[in-house]
Amino acid sequence: MMSTKGKAIRAVVALFMLSSLFTAPAFGSAKKEFPVVNLKECGTRNQIADGKDGRQYKCSISAGGLRWKRTGLKAGASQGSSASAADTAKYANVSGSIAIDGSSTVGPLTGVAAEEFQKVSKTRVTVGISGTGGGATRFCNGEIDIANASTPYNEKQRALCESKGVKFTELRVATDALTVVINKRNNWAKCLTVAQLKRVWQPGSKIQYWSQLDRSFPRLKMPLFGAGTDSGTFEYFTESINGKPARRSRVDYTPTEDDNVTVNGVKRSRGAMGYYGFSYWRENTDINKALQIDGGKGCTSPSLEAVLDGTYTPLARPLLIYVNNAKVKSNNAIIPFLEFYAAQLDDLSQRAKFLPLTAPQKKKLNDEIAVLKAK
Amino acid sequence: MSQTISLKKQISIRRVLIDAAFRTFLYFSIFTALGMIFWVVSRLWSDAGWLLSWDLITNYPSYNIDDAGFQSPLVGSLWVVGFATLMALPTGVLTALYLEHFAGKSNKLTRLIELNVQNLAGVPAVVFGLIGLAFIVRGFVKWGFTVGSAAVVIAMLILPVIIIVSREAIRSVPPSYKEGALALGATNWQAVWRLVLPSAIPGTATGSILAISRAIGESAPLLLLGALSFVTFNPTGLDSPFTIMPLTIFKYASDSREEYQILASAGSLILVAVLFTLNLTAILLRDFATRKRNV
Incomplete structure (x- = not known):
């Protein structure tokens, strides 16, 4: 008697849980919107299609379902990554790992650079977002190769690096x-x-x-x-x-x-x-x-x-990255990464929605990377 | 005579009432518990159910939302929790065995250990994170912000829980088992290893499953261990940098753009699914072990 009752209760519970699996989708009516222009149904993420209005559309995540969004490109344009074929060849043999941490403001910029760089090279890049101060502590401890900073290091932070014997180069990457x-x-x-x-x-x-x-x-x-x-x-x-x-x-x-x-x-x-x-x-x-x-x-x-x-x-204000000079010598991946970063900066800052550097600022950045390389 | 009958009637009505009230309360409790789970999962499902596809698991995190997936955080979480379990489970069960069957009961050292274990079980997770940062990441061990450091910290976190539940499980094995074995000439070790420990497996397993489930959703201590990072590769060893599911979900969920919050919901669904799978596997294994023993 008891066992049948127990079974009945268990069955009810199981039914309840199972039904939750099936009824739940009803709540999330998968609205697949038909687009403004004559496009087919937007079924898979990242699908590219040309609209009749001469613009290119991408099937993209948005609230309530996948929708066609303008890519900003004209119909027929290729959605190539920012890295050119020359880059792919140039960095193909670069390997090693780079640790980056620091400002959450600069994070997206360096993050996009890291993502793109890892596509063309064999490196492994991590980008943390523990804040300029948190990044400075890790940077001066020698735990990371590059630190993102949304404000120049102050006296205290510079003194900390000095006391730990960390020499660094400050590079301006965006505004x-x-x-x-x-x-x-x-x-x-x-x-x-x-x-x-x-x-x-x-x-x-x-x-x-x-x-x-x-x-x-x-x-x-x-x-x-x-x-x-x-x-x-x-x-x-x-x-x-x-x-x-x-x-x-x-x-x-x-x-x-x-x-x-x-x-x-x-x-x-x-x-x-x-x-x-x-x-x-x-x-x-x-x-x-x-x-x-x-x-x-x-x-x-x-x-x-x-x-x-x-x-x-x-x-x-300027946005900065700090590079550990000693690590540049011991880690062969850093200079290629910086060169890639600088070369792609316009595109990267547009994608991360920062203000690009002006021509003189860009020249200064390239000069400083060249100095680092020569060291 | 009439008095006794009315008394009987009163008692029975009271009993029925209490019984019904208690029953209602129990149904209410189970309904609330299940309802909460149902509500959370259905919310997540309605937010992001339509997004679920394999590319969420096969893709790495990306700043392009339509390329973004959860592979490296998922694998990172499994590495961290896997190694933590490898470290904490044997240590925890053996400690429990020692405390129950080998240590002197009124020994001061034993009591000190017991007190410590109970205290450790109540320490907030973030404190373990700080200890890990000071002693394992920097400090003596200098392991850096790696999978290994994280696994050690998570192991420390779940160890006291495993010890406590294992002790309960071991204690619930009837003493007559061991006494019988000892009477037949077995050594203490043989009796414990061949009789007590196998009989305690179901209880130990249940507790350990709970501890591990907690560990996979743990984010506070790992926040201090560098897991809140943009990492687009899987860990390749204990020295590898990593990120974990809960913090990746956090990163997406705290973004103001609604699309990223949908991605966070999708990540939560994946995490719930992984948790469910792990628990189910562990429960099936436990049942299998129990049945095998009872045959």
């Missing part, structure tokens, strides 16, 4: 600008001066509502999102807004090493304000709104031109 962002539904703030930003972000700031910043603003709570104290973004923002010495900031905000937390936080709250890298903003222009910054020369919105010609002050 970044910080963007101060607000919610899309924020229709009162357009432009803030550096002084106003300082009033919000300085240590001990009492500003909780927008109305405290300016009488004309509504009395709406101002949740703040910013960079974690381990990140170069934090160092750079505090130094340029709150003044030297860097790293002084109010503490009652949501700190994060991950800029995406800020993007989502600002998206959710109407009064929210946050800051993160310009590259992230260019990916999230439809989610967050950028504030114009008045650095003394009038309101400037963060744009490629403003950042490159230096009018977007004080929130534009």
Whole structure:
């Protein structure tokens, strides 16, 4: 009697679990959208097709199912990787492993470079994202070959490297600008001066509502999102807004090493304000709104031109990588990687959504790599 | 007379009520537990079920979302947990055997070990990560941010749990088994090795499965051991850099772009599937071992 009852219960449970497997798909109605143009059903990821509008489309992941998205190329164009055939031959025999860590802002740029480089060579490259500070500690310990940094190393970090006997070369690989962002539904703030930003972000700031910043603003709570104290973004923002010495900031905000937390936080709250890298903003222009910054020369919105010609002050900055000089000698993979990195930089920074270097900056980078190679 | 009847009636009604209430409570409990699992899996399935295909497992992580897959984190997780199990399971079971059958019961050393094991089981995982960073990655061992370091840390994490459940399993073997064997002239070692340990296998296995399942989803200690990295190759040895499933999922899930969150859901489904497969295999093996013994 008991055993049959036990069996019955077990059967019910098993049925329940099984049914969960079959009913669950019903929740996720796999919407396979038919495209805007006359394309066939988009069935597999990464499938390329030409639309009748003369553009190339790619079957890509999006919310709710696979959809056709424009690749930005014309119909018939080949979707080649950024590496040319010459590169493939040049780096085919390079082997070894390269360890990279550091800024989560530079991470995507170096990450794409690493991904592409591993396709044309036999190397193994790891790219960590433990922040500029975390990367500096590992770099000065000699644990990694290259460190990503979104702000130049400070005295303390340089002293740490020196005390451990690590000599390094600093290379500028791209330009970044910080963007101060607000919610899309924020229709009162357009432009803030550096002084106003300082009033919000300085240590001990009492500003909780927008109305405290300016009488004309509504009395709406101002949740703040910013960079974690381990990140170069934090160092750079505090130094340029709150003044030297860097790293002084109010503490009652949501700190994060991950800029995406800020993007989502600002998206959710109407009064929210946050800051993160310009590259992230260019990916999230439809989610967050950028504030114009008045650095003394009038309101400037963060744009490629403003950042490159230096009018977007004080929130534009260089992105750097640090190379351990001693490791360059012992690890034959580093120089080819750097050369590949430099050669592909335009394409890479476009894909990682950074601002490319200007011609003189590029020349300087190539010269410095040549010096490293000769050492 | 009439009084006794009403009393009987009262008692029986109370009993029936209590019985029914308790039964309802039990059904409610099991329904909640299963419902939670169902809810989580169906959420994941509705987010990313349509994305599941083999290329998610055969591709490596990529910055191009349509090329991205989970091969290196999946293999990395299996390496780390596999080696951790290889280290912790024998050590844990043998420690339990020692404590139950060889160590003096009122020995101060034994009591110290017991106290330590129980404390270690309650230590937060991230503390093991810090210990690993200080002593294994840097410090004395200097193994670096490698699969080996991670496996040692995960082994430390699951070892106390394995010791505790193994002791319970060993203790539940009736003492008469061993006494009988000893009476027939077996040595202590023979009795324990040939009788007690095999009888304790089902209990030990169940506990170890739970410990290993926990280990495969563990992310906090490995965060400190360099596992939050972009790695597009599988580990080739204990000295190899690595990344793991939970942290790759975390990396994707924390991205603001919705497509990456879908990828994270797909990764979670894969992780759940792997966990389910591992558990099922372990349970089948355990049942097989038990049945073989009982024949």
